[in-house]
Amino acid sequence: MLTLCSPAKINLFLKIVDRRPDGYHNLASLFQTISLFDTLHFEINAHDQLSCSDPTIPTDHTNLVFKALNLFRNKTQIKSCFKIHLEKKIPHQAGLGGGSGNAATTLWALNQLCGKPASTSQLAEWSFEIGSDIPFFFSNGTAYCTGRGEHVRSLKAMPQENIWIIKPKEGLSTPAVYRGLNLSKLSKHVPDEHLESFLSGQKHYFNDLETAAFSVLPSLECLQKELLTCGFHTVLLAGSGSGLICFGNGHPPIRQGLFCREVAFLNRTNDQWYLLKDEG
Numbered sequence: 175m176l177t178l179c180s181p182a183k184i185n186l187f188l189k190i191v192d193r194r195p196d197g198y199h200n201l202a203s204l205f206q207t208i209s210l211f212d213t214l215h216f217e218i219n220a221h222d223q224l225s226c227s228d229p230t231i232p233t234d235h236t237n238l239v240f241k242a243l244n245l246f247r248n249k250t251q252i253k254s255c256f257k258i259h260l261e262k263k264i265p266h267q268a269g270l271g272g273g274s275g276n277a278a279t280t281l282w283a284l285n286q287l288c289g290k291p292a293s294t295s296q297l298a299e300w301s302f303e304i305g306s307d308i309p310f311f312f313s314n315g316t317a318y319c320t321g322r323g324e325h326v327r328s329l330k331a332m333p334q335e336n337i338w339i340i341k342p343k344e345g346l347s348t349p350a351v352y353r354g355l356n357l358s359k360l361s362k363h364v365p366d367e368h369l370e371s372f373l374s375g376q377k378h379y380f381n382d383l384e385t386a387a388f389s390v391l392p393s394l395e396c397l398q399k400e401l402l403t404c405g406f407h408t409v410l411l412a413g414s415g416s417g418l419i420c421f422g423n424g425h426p427p428i429r430q431g432l433f434c435r436e437v438a439f440l441n442r443t444n445d446q447w448y449l450l451k452d453e454g
């Protein structure tokens with residue numbers, strides 16, 4: 175049995191560059207994994223079996239864990255079957271990359287259980303076939319991603335910051351948010367220059383998907399305004415939402431239906447998957 179932690183990600187800035195002929199968007203974004211995580215248990219089994227602690231999550235072939243399993247088998251021609259259990263803690267439809275991280279974790283785990291037939295860069299390259307955000311998770315946890323998300327440049331781990339992740343009960347669909355983008359109203363940041371100044375300490379957080387997300391879910395903008403009165407200096411949309419990332423020494427309101435979690439940045443070392451401190 176192999177048990178691994180599957181972290182969520184945030185985008186410290188997310189610039190939409192343009193819309194591509196295939197309907198996807200080129201982006202330039204600083205990604206960071208955080209200490210909010212699901213846990214996955216893997217073992218070789220006589221047949222495939224996926225279960226999940228959250229009954230609202232489908233455990234059929236539409237689940238990215240299953241897609242990762244089939245991808246791994248196709249690429250390696252290994253015929254083994256697996257029993258996988260997913261303990262879900264990362265809220266879904268939040269823009270936190272929970273499903274993408276689960277897929278990356280699955281590829282890493284199966285590769286370990288099968289005697290490492292693939293390199294980490296192969297796993298990253300394969301993973302892009304099933305989702306734009308998945309290759310990022312094979313970085314060290316801090317990376318500048320461009321293209322659709324497949325060009326991943328690992329960066330030095332960043333200093334910790336005080337962060338809260340907040341999510342209302344309503345989720346957001348990523349394609350719906352991208353469809354709502356008004357390309358003529360995007361930020362004017364020059365991505366590479368922005369990265370350079372960000373890394374030199376001028377931390378300007380932004381997310382070009384914010385306006386579109388707020389037009390799909392107007393109450394999210396009200397929640398952002400409310401959180402800005404709670405002591406946070408910045409409240410930013412997480413990915414395509416509906417999660418919000420709060421920076422600073424604030425205290426979020428406690429109320430039913432509002433997911434609130436204080437988190438830290440999390441990074442991994444080359445030969446290990448993401449570990450939480452209490453896992454050693």
Ligand code: C5P
Nearest residue numbers: 197198199305306307322323348349352
């Ligand atoms: O690649 P993935 O399946 O995660 O993308 C989900 C949706 O997000 C796509 O169908 C597309 O609408 C949008 N997307 C995009 N450009 C990207 C990544 C995602 O338009 N770079």
